[in-house]
Amino acid sequence: MAETINRQWLLAARPEGMLNEGNFKESSSPIPEPGEGEFLGKTLFVGVEPAMRGHMLETSAYAQTMNIGDVIRATGVSQVLKSNHPDYAVGDLVQHSCGFQDYSVSNGAGAVKVPAGVSPEAVLSVFGGTGYTAYYGMVEVGEVKEGDTVLVSGAAGAVGNIAGQVAKIKGASKVVGLAGSAEKCDWLVNEIGFDAAINYKDADVAKQVQEAFPDGMNVFFDNVGGDVLDIALNNLALNARVVICGGISRYNKDHKVPGPENYFNLVYKRARMEGFIIIDNLHRADEFAGAMTPWIEDGRLKYQVDVIEGFENLPNGLIRLFTGENKGKQLIHVGEPE
Numbered sequence: 356m357a358e359t360i361n362r363q364w365l366l367a368a369r370p371e372g373m374l375n376e377g378n379f380k381e382s383s384s385p386i387p388e389p390g391e392g393e394f395l396g397k398t399l400f401v402g403v404e405p406a407m408r409g410h411m412l413e414t415s416a417y418a419q420t421m422n423i424g425d426v427i428r429a430t431g432v433s434q435v436l437k438s439n440h441p442d443y444a445v446g447d448l449v450q451h452s453c454g455f456q457d458y459s460v461s462n463g464a465g466a467v468k469v470p471a472g473v474s475p476e477a478v479l480s481v482f483g484g485t486g487y488t489a490y491y492g493m494v495e496v497g498e499v500k501e502g503d504t505v506l507v508s509g510a511a512g513a514v515g516n517i518a519g520q521v522a523k524i525k526g527a528s529k530v531v532g533l534a535g536s537a538e539k540c541d542w543l544v545n546e547i548g549f550d551a552a553i554n555y556k557d558a559d560v561a562k563q564v565q566e567a568f569p570d571g572m573n574v575f576f577d578n579v580g581g582d583v584l585d586i587a588l589n590n591l592a593l594n595a596r597v598v599i600c601g602g603i604s605r606y607n608k609d610h611k612v613p614g615p616e617n618y619f620n621l622v623y624k625r626a627r628m629e630g631f632i633i634i635d636n637l638h639r640a641d642e643f644a645g646a647m648t649p650w651i652e653d654g655r656l657k658y659q660v661d662v663i664e665g666f667e668n669l670p671n672g673l674i675r676l677f678t679g680e681n682k683g684k685q686l687i688h689v690g691e692p693e
């Protein structure tokens with residue numbers, strides 16, 4: 356380990372409006388030494404997710420907030436370089452909260468060893484919070500079943516593309532994605548196996564959704580909220596399930612956002628709308644991974660990672676989620692194993 360400097364990105368200012376580079380500040384400190392019961396990890400890959408903007412605010416709805424000057428908190432895969440921890444040996448690859456930095460010390464809390472034969476990219480996408488969110492949300496909250504018609508918003512994103520594929524594998528008769536460009540829509544249909552995709556930026560998106568679901572949709576898996584939630588609520592089938600996974604259209608808004616105008620269709624259609632947070636179910640990770648592994652092995656479930664290079668691009672990787680530049684799970688490749 357020739358390096359002695361630990362490069363870090365710190366929280367410089369809490370986000371107001373659109374997340375931007377001014378929210379981050381580059382810094383450095385000496386590489387820390389692991390104490391008793393700790394290990395030192397070298398960051399290889401970092402995964403980013405939209406909720407991280409919320410954790411940068413003064414109060415976070417469900418997670419610990421960061422203080423100004425803290426290293427930006429994020430999950431990644433590190434290689435253990437030194438260890439005083441009985442469960443982690445030098446050379447192990449570990450998924451844990453490494454943060455936006457080259458090196459981190461951990462006491463093992465929340466850390467999971469990367470299983471042999473599984474890549475860091477897979478651990479940070481399909482075999483991690485992203486894949487489990489898609490699976491749990493679609494199967495257990497959405498209760499998708501054979502013959503269902505399904506709409507997924509944010510469909511070309513990390514969770515969305517997997518949620519749509521899970522619906523197809525479970526026998527949905529039609530899965531339609533909403534995404535923000537013609538290129539993403541083509542990708543969803545031609546490579547990921549969605550039956551159709553609609554660019555939600557088109558002026559006639561409400562008409563296109565209605566035409567795609569002439570008898571209403573059985574499941575709406577929502578990553579976006581706002582206008583697309585309202586459009587979906589206007590097109591529900593009887594006993595539909597509306598899965599509130601995320602609401603990225605509101606995350607950069609500092610003012611209160613109005614609720615969906617069409618919510619009363621939940622009554623007319625005897626439908627259910629339910630939110631969830633996957634951290635409540637992470638103890639079931641092995642079960643979710645077990646369900647998806649055969650689908651990945653036989654090629655029915657593809658997972659897409661969007662990897663950008665370099666420590667210097669860590670803030671940009673997070674910002675890309677809000678500008679719609681990512682396709683699939685956004686990862687940042689920070690370092691090589693030693």
Ligand SMILES: NC(=O)c1ccc[n+]([C@@H]2O[C@H](COP(=O)([O-])OP(=O)(O)OC[C@H]3O[C@@H](n4cnc5c(N)ncnc54)[C@H](OP(=O)(O)O)[C@@H]3O)[C@@H](O)[C@H]2O)c1
Pocket residue numbers: 403404405406484485488509510511512513514515533534535536539578579599600601602603604605631632633634675676677678679680681682683684685
């Ligand atoms: N409930 C849970 O436990 C849980 C767990 C993980 C994630 N989530 C939520 O699930 C959602 C998806 O997360 P992810 O990690 O898969 O992120 P993601 O979808 O990969 O990344 C964000 C994508 O959202 C779209 N987007 C950005 N701003 C938008 C806007 N204003 N309106 C509409 N679309 C916008 C962009 O795609 P386009 O080009 O299509 O606009 C962008 O590529 C997020 O809302 C996240 O907070 C929830």
